[in-house]
Structure formats: C-alpha cells, structure tokens
Amino acid sequence: MSQSLQGKTAVVTGSSRGIGRAIAEGLAANGAAVAVNYVGNKKAADDVVAAIASKGGKAVAIQADISVVDDVHRLFDQTENQLGAIDIVVANVGIAVIKPLIEATEADFDLVFGTNARGTFFTLQEAARRVRDGGRIIAVSTGGTRMFFTQTALYLGSKGAVEQFVRVLSRELGPRGVTVNALSPGFTDTDLLPERDRALAAGMSPFGRIGAPREVADVAVFLASDEARWLTGENIQAGGGVA
Known part of the structure; x- marks a missing residue:
C-alpha cells in the first residue's frame, strides 16, 4: 500500500461495482479509509470491503440511495461516526435511460435527473x-457531454448539470483550499457499456481499445491527492483519447 492518503477518510457513492469500486479500492490502496456506498446489493459492497481489507486497507459498507436527501445525510453521518471526519468525496452514482428524446417519459426524466442531477447536487452540498x-471533491461525469450521440438526451443532460455544479462549487470552496473537479470517463469496461457498442467504442480511441475501470480510478486517486492541489473547477477527461 502507498501512504499518500494515509489518515484521510473518503466517501465514494455507487462504489459496489464498476468504476466506483475501482475508485474505492484505489483510494484504499493509497491509505484512505473508505465508505463504500451501495443502494441494494449489500453482498457486492461487502465484497469490496473484504477485498480492501485483504490488502491491509480499511473500509465500511453503507447503504444509501442518493436520490433521497435524507439518505445522503445519513451516509455522511455514518461515515463520520465509523471512520472519522471526511477529507474526500467522490460523487460517482449514475444511471442511464437510453431512448430517443421524443420517446422519453416523465418517469424516465424523473429517474435519471433525480439520481444523476438531483442526487449528485445534494451529495455535493x-x-x-x-x-x-x-x-477533495470529485464528481463523475462522462466524456459523452463533448460528443453528439443519439438516444442519450436524458443521460448527457443530467451529466451536463453535474459539470456546472462543479464549476460553481469550485469557486465557492476555493477559500477553504478544497478542490472540486469533474472526472469524465470515456468508454469503459463496465456493465453500462452494451456489448454491441464495444467494437465501435474501441475504434474511437487511438489505443484501439476501451478503458479499464482501474485506469479511470487512477485519475480519481490523483485528483484526491496533494499533487492535484492546483487543479480545481476542471473537467478531467479519462477516455483514452476519444474525442
């Protein structure tokens, strides 16, 4: 284990799988104690905690639905009670409904914006x-907000809001020395990337492949470190050169 984050406490929302899990494990590997947040899959979250513990790290699993404001408050309360004062927050939770804008329902809008925009807003608050x-505060967005994709209005619209939250909050917290940045993964090997899109996605990168969660997580760990103290209000692209 590295000791660069020794003595730090981190909260990572949506960290029972995918990029969130990789970020939680990366922070723990560098010495941070980590609150592993999940909504419904307790076993997956417990597996992350066990994996961290097996390498000498410290983590706890905390259930909370970030689309529910009271749950957000409880997540932070329990983290402080179990791990101590908080130094790092990674707002990672995100969901997608993929369909043409003209077919999107009010329920679709409420689901996606309720989690990605509203939930992230109150997590950042x-x-x-x-x-x-x-x-250090990091909000996970997506490289898709710089591109033109069909059937993604809800997802990209909600993530666009997250990027603006970051810009504003970075100015508000600057006097306290707190950095606030967005991290925008590209096509990454998680269950959110459909199998049918993987070959096309790989071809869009100069590396000829999609990314691994660990590669995105390494950027998050950097943003959480002292070495990133002069970066704030930025949207860091972690997409393997896809543009």
Whole structure:
C-alpha cells in the first residue's frame, strides 16, 4: 500500500461495482479509509470491503440511495461516526435511460435527473458542508457531454448539470483550499457499456481499445491527492483519447 492518503477518510457513492469500486479500492490502496456506498446489493459492497481489507486497507459498507436527501445525510453521518471526519468525496452514482428524446417519459426524466442531477447536487452540498479544509471533491461525469450521440438526451443532460455544479462549487470552496473537479470517463469496461457498442467504442480511441475501470480510478486517486492541489473547477477527461 502507498501512504499518500494515509489518515484521510473518503466517501465514494455507487462504489459496489464498476468504476466506483475501482475508485474505492484505489483510494484504499493509497491509505484512505473508505465508505463504500451501495443502494441494494449489500453482498457486492461487502465484497469490496473484504477485498480492501485483504490488502491491509480499511473500509465500511453503507447503504444509501442518493436520490433521497435524507439518505445522503445519513451516509455522511455514518461515515463520520465509523471512520472519522471526511477529507474526500467522490460523487460517482449514475444511471442511464437510453431512448430517443421524443420517446422519453416523465418517469424516465424523473429517474435519471433525480439520481444523476438531483442526487449528485445534494451529495455535493453535503460534501461542501462536511469535507475538512484542504479536502477533495470529485464528481463523475462522462466524456459523452463533448460528443453528439443519439438516444442519450436524458443521460448527457443530467451529466451536463453535474459539470456546472462543479464549476460553481469550485469557486465557492476555493477559500477553504478544497478542490472540486469533474472526472469524465470515456468508454469503459463496465456493465453500462452494451456489448454491441464495444467494437465501435474501441475504434474511437487511438489505443484501439476501451478503458479499464482501474485506469479511470487512477485519475480519481490523483485528483484526491496533494499533487492535484492546483487543479480545481476542471473537467478531467479519462477516455483514452476519444474525442
């Protein structure tokens, strides 16, 4: 284990699988104690905690649905009670409904924006209240907000909102030495990337492949470190050169 984040406490929302899990494990591998957040799959979250513990790290699993504001408050309360004052928050939770804009329903809108935009907003708000001076806040967006894709209006619209939250909050927390950045993965090997799109996605990168969750997580760990203290209000692209 590296010790670059020793003594730090982190909250990673949606960290029982995929990129969130890789970020939680990466932060723990660098010495942070991590709150592994999940909504319904307790076993998956417990597996992450066990994997971290097996390598000498410290983590706890905390159930919370970030689309519910009371759950957000409880997530931060339980993290502080179990792990101590919070230094790093990664707002990673995201869901997608893929369909043409003209076919999207009110329920679709409420689901996607309720989680990705509203849920992330209140996660960032609570992070701003709780993170210690000099802390790090990272919101996961997507490289798709710079591109033109059909059937993604709900997902990309909600993530576009997240990027604006980051820009504003970075200015508001600057006097406390807290950095606030967006991290935008490209096509990554998770269950959110349909099998039918993988070959096309690989061809869009100069590396000729899609990314691994660990490769995105490594960027998140950097943004959480002291080495990233001069970066704030940025949208860091982690997409293997896809543009």
